Amino acid sequence: MDAERIRESLESNGLRFTSQRYCVMAFLLEHAGHPTAAEIFEGVNRLDPRLSRATTYNNLRDLVQAGLVREVAVEGRAARFDAKSAEHHHFICDWCGRVEDIAWYPVPRPGAASLGKRVVRASELILRGLCSACAAEKASQ
Ligand SMILES: [Zn+2]
Ligand SMILES: [Zn+2]
Structure with a gap:
């Protein structure tokens, strides 16, 4: 840019x-x-x-x-920052802390009844687990 x-x-x-x-x-x-x-x-x-x-x-x-x-926000580690404007989700590796982008797909929004009077600004999904490098390393141990 x-x-x-x-x-x-x-x-x-x-x-x-x-x-x-x-x-x-x-x-x-x-x-x-x-x-x-x-x-x-x-x-x-x-x-x-x-x-x-x-x-x-x-x-x-x-x-x-x-x-x-x-x-x-990455649990137990320093927060990470992202200036990408396109909507996307994140994957966070439990092992190495790497944060990866996941292509956007719509996630169901909770119904109005469960939101009460809250005003929702954004919603995102954070997937956690092992990145492909860490998964391969674990598998070879
Ligand atoms: Zn990893
Ligand atoms: Zn991102």
């Missing part, structure tokens, strides 16, 4: 275009493997050493709040 498209997506989501936000978005779009906040900081700091950890984390939080970046 080029700078102009990143600018448009920031502005259409109510965020001012800044070089720091651009760096965080561009890094996430280039690294689709769901990096952690620490990995994002290392990556953007390499591109622009003036970027501090606090600034990077604040920008990341703004992007998550604006809905441009998804935070994928």
Whole structure:
């Protein structure tokens, strides 16, 4: 995604275009493997050493709040981040912690009766188990 498209997506989501936000978005779009906040900081700091950890984390939080970046919670490990806009599900490996994208398919929504007065913003499915590499390693033991 080029700078102009990143600018448009920031502005259409109510965020001012800044070089720091651009760096965080561009890094996430280039690294689709769901990096952690620490990995994002290392990556953007390499591109622009003036970027501090606090600034990077604040920008990341703004992007998550604006809905441009998804935070994928991984039990017992650092959260991972994803700027892919296409709807998709996630698979998380219990063994190595890898987070993989699963092609989107519709999941049934609970009926209104079980939701009560809750306002649902999004729904996603997280599948857990062993990734193909870990499954192969376990099988060969
Ligand atoms: Zn694995
Ligand atoms: Zn993803």
